[in-house]
Amino acid sequence: DAKTTQPPSMDCAEGRAANLPCNHSTISGNEYVYWYRQIHSQGPQYIIHGLKNNETNEMASLIITEDRKSSTLILPHATLRDTAVYYCIVRVANAGGTSYGKLTFGQGTILTVHP
Amino acid sequence: DTAVSQTPKYLVTQMGNDKSIKCEQNLGHDTMYWYKQDSKKFLKIMFSYNNKELIINETVPNRFSPKSPDKAHLNLHINSLELGDSAVYFCASSQIPQREGTSTDTQYFGPGTRLTVL
Numbered sequence: 001d002a003k004t005t006q007p008p009s010m011d012c013a014e015g016r017a018a019n020l021p022c023n024h025s026t027i028s029g030n031e032y033v034y035w036y037r038q039i040h041s042q043g044p045q046y047i048i049h050g051l052k053n054n055e056t057n058e059m060a061s062l063i064i065t066e067d068r069k070s071s072t073l074i075l076p077h078a079t080l081r082d083t084a085v086y087y088c089i090v091r092v093a094n095a096g097g098t099s100y101g102k103l104t105f106g107q108g109t110i111l112t113v114h115p
Numbered sequence: 116d117t118a119v120s121q122t123p124k125y126l127v128t129q130m131g132n133d134k135s136i137k138c139e140q141n142l143g144h145d146t147m148y149w150y151k152q153d154s155k156k157f158l159k160i161m162f163s164y165n166n167k168e169l170i171i172n173e174t175v176p177n178r179f180s181p182k183s184p185d186k187a188h189l190n191l192h193i194n195s196l197e198l199g200d201s202a203v204y205f206c207a208s209s210q211i212p213q214r215e216g217t218s219t220d221t222q223y224f225g226p227g228t229r230l231t232v233l
Contacts, residue, residue: 043225044158044205101148101222102163107157
């Protein structure tokens with residue numbers, strides 16, 4: 001799976017948009033970009049994923065650059081409950097063989113939302 | 116209803132003991148996982164099972180033995196516990212798509228089991 005690079009930490013004011021960047025310059029054509037987050041003392045939670053088109057769901061939006069070498073997760077109106085570690089993961093959607101379903105977590109970005 | 120549940124939530128034990136952590140999912144998924152998160156917060160996969168068959172074993176010591184009695188359960192038994200085994204263990208489940216590249220196998224995680232070895 002392609003390696004990702006994320007800033008170690010970011011701050012955001014409550015009610016403002018939080019834009020979390022991720023670089024994945026070695027991404028392959030069949031690899032998706034996934035975002036998970038981990039709120040303190042909880043298990044990781046799926047947020048969104050995409051291949052090349054921008055995606056939006058009830059939690060966030062995912063913007064992927066045209067060359068697919070980077071992406072941005074957008075939380076449109078951050079709340080205090082969005083304070084968490086956000087992980088950007090690149091992998092094939094259905095990885096067979098020894099990578100079956102495997103998620104490789106990096107260090108992620110610690111997002112702190114303040115009042 | 117909790118989608119992925121783990122018991123116990125906390126486990127404190129002495130070095131050398133044997134302990135088990137249980138995981139159950141009610142999502143009807145065919146694949147389950149164990150992840151370990153150490154004190155530095157690195158989250159790393161240990162095992163995955165698909166339809167009760169071991170698929171991934173990420174060079175985990177033989178003291179760790181996963182067991183999947185059915186598709187809804189994946190238990191983790193640890194023999195001869197060591198100080199370095201202290202961590203938070205997360206169970207997860209997903210449904211692997213039939214064909215590669217189609218849809219996604221979103222993983223759902225349990226709340227974690229904090230294991231402390233004294």
